[in-house]
Amino acid sequence: MSEPTLLPPSKVTSHHKTVAVFPGSFDPVTFGHIDLIERSAVVFDEVIVAVASNQEKTPLFTVDERIDMIEGIFSHNSQVKVETFEGLLINYLVKRECHVIIRGLRAVSDFEYEFQMALMNRKLAPGIETFFMASSALYTYVSSRIVKELASLGGDVSDLVHPLVEKEIKTKYPSR
Numbered sequence: 001m002s003e004p005t006l007l008p009p010s011k012v013t014s015h016h017k018t019v020a021v022f023p024g025s026f027d028p029v030t031f032g033h034i035d036l037i038e039r040s041a042v043v044f045d046e047v048i049v050a051v052a053s054n055q056e057k058t059p060l061f062t063v064d065e066r067i068d069m070i071e072g073i074f075s076h077n078s079q080v081k082v083e084t085f086e087g088l089l090i091n092y093l094v095k096r097e098c099h100v101i102i103r104g105l106r107a108v109s110d111f112e113y114e115f116q117m118a119l120m121n122r123k124l125a126p127g128i129e130t131f132f133m134a135s136s137a138l139y140t141y142v143s144s145r146i147v148k149e150l151a152s153l154g155g156d157v158s159d160l161v162h163p164l165v166e167k168e169i170k171t172k173y174p175s176r
């Protein structure tokens with residue numbers, strides 16, 4: 001693969017908006033994600049929530065359903081855009097002429113994988129930087145996987161996800 005080329009941020013951000021990409025599976029988006037997206041939008045002019053389309057083989061929600069939920073939650077915030085991407089994340093950033101990836105860290109256990117991914121992404125595209133944000137202490141235990149497990153067993157997920165997502169989860173597990 002030829003190395004993706006991107007101008008250093010200093011060459012382009014002075015007269016451009018600073019845009020950050022917040023990538024993930026979002027199957028489904030949780031309050032933990034929402035908190036990180038909102039806080040990112042305070043720091044950056046625009047945050048693109050990039051929903052990975054080829055991650056899990058058997059997701060609970062389709063990519064379009066995931067996008068609709070995130071768009072619905074952030075309909076009041078014009079700084080937040082929602083898109084999907086396929087293949088390598090850095091190729092998507094190069095295409096969008098964006099230099100910043102934001103990832104959340106909930107606990108030390110997240111760090112090893114996240115660090116590995118950040119280093120690999122920087123090796124593939126040296127102009128792209130990963131910024132880590134500490135998740136809110138309120139949501140350190142929240143993950144999409146835990147939400148799905150709890151919901152599938154009839155547990156209450158209202159403290160973990162937006163009401164719009166809770167409603168959609170109920171359509172997936174109607175008997176609960």
Ligand code: PNS
Nearest residue numbers: 023024025026052087088089090117120
């Ligand atoms: O919400 P997740 O599942 O933790 O998100 C992980 C995601 C989608 C951001 C990551 O797996 C990713 O970037 N996938 C695209 C393929 C890629 O570029 N992988 C990293 C370099 S090998």
